[in-house]
Amino acid sequence: xxxxxxxxxxxxxxxxxxxxxxxxxxxxxxxxxxxxxxxxxxxxxxxxxxxxxxxxxxxxxxxxxxxxxxxxxxxxxxxxxxxxxxxxxxxxxxxxxxxxxxxxxxxxxxxxxxxxxxxxxxxxxxxxxxxxxxxxxxxxxxxxxxxxxxxxxxxxxxxxxxxxxxxxxxxxxxxxxxxxxxxxxxxxxxxxxxxxxxxxxxxxxxxxxxxxxxxxxxxxxxxx
Ligand code: 5RP
Numbered sequence: 001x002x003x004x005x006x007x008x009x010x011x012x013x014x015x016x017x018x019x020x021x022x023x024x025x026x027x028x029x030x031x032x033x034x035x036x037x038x039x040x041x042x043x044x045x046x047x048x049x050x051x052x053x054x055x056x057x058x059x060x061x062x063x064x065x066x067x068x069x070x071x072x073x074x075x076x077x078x079x080x081x082x083x084x085x086x087x088x089x090x091x092x093x094x095x096x097x098x099x100x101x102x103x104x105x106x107x108x109x110x111x112x113x114x115x116x117x118x119x120x121x122x123x124x125x126x127x128x129x130x131x132x133x134x135x136x137x138x139x140x141x142x143x144x145x146x147x148x149x150x151x152x153x154x155x156x157x158x159x160x161x162x163x164x165x166x167x168x169x170x171x172x173x174x175x176x177x178x179x180x181x182x183x184x185x186x187x188x189x190x191x192x193x194x195x196x197x198x199x200x201x202x203x204x205x206x207x208x209x210x211x212x213x214x215x216x217x218x219x220x221x222x223x224x
Pocket of ligand 1: 035
């Protein structure tokens with residue numbers, strides 16, 4: 001199976017996972033990216049059977065609406081039963097690096113409001129140690145150079161993702177060469193730099209369930 005087929009397999013598995021919960025009051029949290037898109041496409045056939053979705057990006061909002069799924073405000077949606085999203089890297093503790101698609105801040109906010117985070121990923125994303133994928137950091141534009149200097153002091157190699165403006169009107173710095181021995185500590189340290197909106201480490205709130213697409217099928221890992 002190629003990577004796209006593995007992504008499709010985990011999207012199918014995620015539908016099976018949440019389908020019993022699709023009732024008239026159900027609001028789902030939906031992520032961003034190519035794997036999340038495959039999930040959204042499959043969710044389309046259930047439009048009308050559940051209340052709607054909160055999306056983590058303008059792109060996912062557009063895709064959901066195009067399939068007839070209502071997109072709701074997070075502020076009036078309370079706690080969501082599920083957040084379903086992909087990852088750029090995921091480890092055995094279901095901690096992740098996310099933000100390759102620059103949607104990390106809204107992803108983290110919607111995930112924080114969910115009872116269960118279901119991560120869907122092909123097995124190229126599974127790593128022993130986080131950090132091979134450059135760690136995205138969303139910054140307030142006027143703070144970009146300052147944040148970059150602080151990142152250098154931490155031993156990282158920051159690279160400005162030129163031409164990218166997030167849905168929140170901010171900019172992205174990708175951090176290369178960060179050794180992430182303690183993801184929770186690193187997440188907190190980076191979020192402590194003035195001007196950082198958030199970083200792409202999802203460790204304090206990792207996933208609860210990982211559906212990992214492998215050659216021999218979808219492997220399900222549940223921590224909670
Ligand atoms: C977007 C993300 C995505 O979840 C991550 O980049 C994975 O994307 P894909 O499913 O396309 O590999 O964090 O900000």
